Every structure is written in structure tokens, then in C-alpha cells.
Amino acid sequence: MGEATAKPIDADSIETVLIVAGSGRMLAQAARKAGLKPLVIDLFADLDTQSYAEDFRQVKSLAEQDLAPAVDYFIDRYAVAHVIYGSGFEGCLESLYYLNSRLIILGNHPDVFTRQFDKQAFFSVLDQLNIPYPDVVFSAPDCAENWLVKPMQGQGGIGIKRYYANAADSSVYWQKFQTGTAHSVLFLADGQQVEIIGFNTQWPVRLSETQEFVFSGLVNNADLQDKHKTEIMGWLKQMVPVFQLKGLNSLDFVHAKDCSYVLEINPRLSASMQLYDDQDLLVRHIQASVGTTLFAQRLDSGWLKAPLQTGYQVIYAEHELIIPDYFEWPGWCMDLPKPGNMCRAGQPLCSIIAHQNNLQSVVEQLLTKQQFIINKLERF
Template structure:
């Protein structure tokens, strides 16, 4: 996503990525695939780009939620065009994050940081997570090895709002409706898709906008960020801030990456600028429902993105690819996503787990 956005903005992206998918390679001036975003894996790739291209700036995307210390390393080597590592880390410090919401009188679902006495309607959430991974319904016999917290399940419709900030001021880019997918008993609320429209009233949007106008200076947020929230019974409840460019940025016409860069450099780029498309756009992740080796010479449709390399093993529950659809209304665009997803699944059904095609 970021590689394509950088190329569209006239930049020459140098990409460090866990997957190095085919379209990322096609957009990149150069790329390095790494095993993880831990500093020991990241450092050789960063050193290579600095030595070969004299690169001075970096933009980061998802994945650092599990490796926040790596952002401090990046910040020592390069100028980060995004939230400072301290700002990023503060979003992962859930006691501090929700304490700030209390001070701002911004509502969120009830939560605790010690094991609840009863398991009724509690969710178990990792302190450091992204895209809903690791969130599950809590059972009294659950064992927890990683740092976690417990939050009451809040029924309602998941939403997000994409916004641009400069540390003090902000502009809403767009309100979105999201939906999760249950991949297993321990992955019950994984991010599945997003559409750049929602049914929130102007009054409700104004309330969320007011929250953001308080949260941006409180957390000193910069660049593109997104706020996840639940809407139910005419009320909104904050879930978390994603302090980095999110997948929903692909659903808007603007050159948002250039505006992200300008905002991070302290230049005036949060002044109002219309971002709506005249049609509805939606994005969805297609997850593998069984282990599958990506076949050689598999023909991906043009509307697929994040394409794995031939020969890659995609495990059940892992992202297989992503798809985008455009239509004149939300219902049609979501239906088109479902149709496209089924087409991908059907095309791959003839292949066994080793990527070998067999007639059935």
C-alpha cells in the first residue's frame, strides 16, 4: 500500500517488508525482505539503503505494534515521517491511553487490567496488537502469557475515521464502516474489510470530530492516523488509535501520502481539502481457509493486491491477498467484494496444498 502510494506521489520507494509481495516489488525502486521488524532483522536492510542510496527519511506502516523499540532505532538512524516513537508507544500503553480518555471525558467500553472475577461478556485483548489479531472472548480458564487487558464486549457497528494531523490541529479525511472476520477461537475479531461510507448522522460525526480535536493535541499525533470506534444506540465508544497510515487511505482520491509527509514536516497541510470520491470504495483482505502453496503462473485478477509470490506457503488464517471494489452505493460495493472474494477462492480450489492443480 505505502509503496504504491509513494510511487503515485512521484517518489522512489525503498521498501523493507515482511512479505515483499509481487505488487510491492513492482512499485519499489529497491526492496529488502526481512524475517521480522525486530532491530536485529531491520538494521541490515536500513544500513544497506543508507549506504547505497544515502536515504535520510523513513515512513512506517503496520507491524511495529509488536516491535515498538525498533521505531527508536529507526528514529536514531533516519528522520521519521510519522508519529514519534514516544507517541506511538503511548498508544500501546493502554493504562495511559484510557486514562487520557477519562481526562477528556471520551467514552470507551468498560475495561480492567487484572483478571475479571467472572467471564461474562469480557474480551481478552493483547496490549500490543494490530488489526484485531489476538482478540478473543475471555474464558475463566484462559492462560495469558503476553501482556493483556480485558474489555467488555460492546455490541454495535465497527467504524473508523481517517484523519490528518500536525500535532495540534487535524482534518477528518473520511468516516468508514468496518467489519471483522472470525478465523479461529483465538482470532475472533480480525480486521476483514472497510468501506468509505457509513450511516452515521452529521450529529454523531460532529461528536467524533470533537473527540479528535481533543485527542490530537493530547497525544501530539502527526500525519495520517485512524480512530477505531463502535457505534451503538446513538452512542460512540472509542477502541483505539492506529498511529500510522491505515488501509482506508486507499479509498480516497487525494494524494494523502504527500499530505502526510507535509504534516509531519510541520508544513500547513491539514487545512480543509475535500477527500470524498463520487463513488463508494471498499477494501477487503482475503484469508486462506486452508494451507496452500501459491501455484506457479497463477493468474491473479487485476483487482487483486498484496499478491504473494509463487511457491509461498500461505497457512490457514493468513492473508492470501487483498481486493478493492468501486460502486455507486455501499450495498453494491460490499456485494462486489463478496463476489470477487468468491472468484479468488474458486480459482484456487482446484489446487492442493502443494500448489498442484488436480481435476475433481
């Protein structure tokens, strides 16, 4: 079957949308807020995902053979025509092409998504644009000191580890470890124009000796001078048309000693969109994807405004546990596993959110809430 290409889309005419992701809660919640009817395919079918979804299907993986029956079900039953994808496709690139053959994708085309994981080409583009990044090589370095091994098709820091010995593996590359603070910038694009939504600070969690860079949380606060934000805006203005990025995307970077270094582009909706829930970001994502959005040319004005600071964090299981029956999750918890679910050590338990007037208070509240949940589960 050929690609689902059609006449220009009227974003306002879309009522029902299929959401496919490793975890679909965030997008289902955003779709409900936008007045859409979300149909969800994901790996967990969390309690709150089910509450937001018009209908849902849980699948074993996002591989095409597991995805196809669920997609068929929703097309046959609801005649859904549009799909929004989230995280989880980094290791299932062929599945995006399958979705594109059945539905109209609202977001980056699979070719655009896939291009971000051709790391040699990606860093070559950065070289051409004179955009700095930590040193990268594609064969094992002779000296192991201060090198990281990274998967070509990684997500959320999973699989990144320190390099200790020679290895020959075409699915990884090597990047020099760069000290500094980890940041991301959430931005909206239509293939040519770009608008900054916000700059964020993020942090990893060390789950084991070989998993010490796993995404843990982020806050919509970045201790960056306006000159650095302006510089990164300039980089995005170059990268968006080169990569033909559309919709909401995020750029990860490290800042150290008055310099910023690009790590990667996440060519999909990311967790940071939850930090800006006072904006209709999913609506704007759809509009940008179909070319009907208006871009705010706000530079310094948007950065000087101090919004309520919001933090988001994933809580990981410290050891193997089973979610108890009748467990009462606080209202600030999200991605709620079903009773009886087995959570193994290092797997996500849930996620939490906090709102405060300053960065320190946000971080403290996240830590307090995390400990509350861990303690409460331990008592069962």
C-alpha cells in the first residue's frame, strides 16, 4: 500500500487521532485537553492512559508485527485517519514507515526521523554549519579515557555507558564525555521556521554501573545567559530547514565554561512539553505539521518572562516489586501502573510533577514526592 498522502489537511477538522508510543499517557492527556478523541496504542496501558483514551490497545512491542493488528482494529472500528507518535520508535524505525503507509502522520516524516539516527551524517551537517559538539568517532578509540559508548538508535540515555575496552559494533558510536550542565530546548518547527517554546535543565539517574546516564527528570529553568540562548536559536534556524523538522521537537545540549555543545535532536514530542501545559502545544504541533501555524517571533521577550517553574521526574523501582491492589496514587503522580504489574529493579514505577516559584523548591519537592511514593509502596 502506498503512503497516505492526500490534499492539504485542515487541522481544525481533525477530531479523532491515533496515538502510538512506548507510553501514550502524555499525548492522550494533551489530546483530551485539546478537545480531541485519543485512541492509544502503547506498551503499558497505564491506568491514567486508559482514563484519557477513547479506546486503547496494549501491545508487546512497537515492532510492525505487534503494531499492525492494533492499527487495523482502530482503522476498521473508528475510521481514524491521523496518527501522532511519541517515544519508543528509535529501535523500530520500520514501524514508522508502516504507520505512514496506513495513516497521515502529524509530525516528522519517517525519513526525517530516521535521518537523525544516521550519526555520521548528523555530525557532518553540524560540521558544515559550524555548530560545536563533543568529539565523535565511529571506530573504537585507542585510548579509553573520557569516552562514552552510545547506541546509534538510543533514547532517554538508555544504553549509554563509559568506554573501557576496544569493541567493534556498528550499532554504536563513541563520543567524548563533556562535563557541564545538561539542557534541552523545546521548539516548534514547520520545516523552515522555528519558534522556541522553552529552555530546560535535565538530569540523569544512575541505575547501575552500565546505566548511569538514564533520563530522570527536567525543569523549565535553564541558567543560561541570553547570548547563549540566542546562539542556540541561531543553530536551530540553520538545522530546521536542513533536516526539514516539523512539529514539536527538542534539542539536547551540554553547557560548560561559556560554551554549548549539541548532543542530539529528538525528532518527536518529548517529555518537556509537560512543563508548558498552559499552552496548547499539541494543537500547535498539529498545525505546524500541516503548515497552518503562526510562529511567534519572540526572542528575548519570551526568555525574560519567568513562568511558574515546573519539574517532571520519573521514579524508578529500586528493587523488584508488584503493584499492590487498591494502591492509592496521589494526584501529582502520572503513568500509573495497573495493580498486579511486576516492576523490576531499574524499571519506571511512575512519574511525578511539581510546580514552584524557584528552581530549588521544585527540585526539593520532586525529591520529597519521590521518597513519599517509595515509602508508601514499601509499606504494602
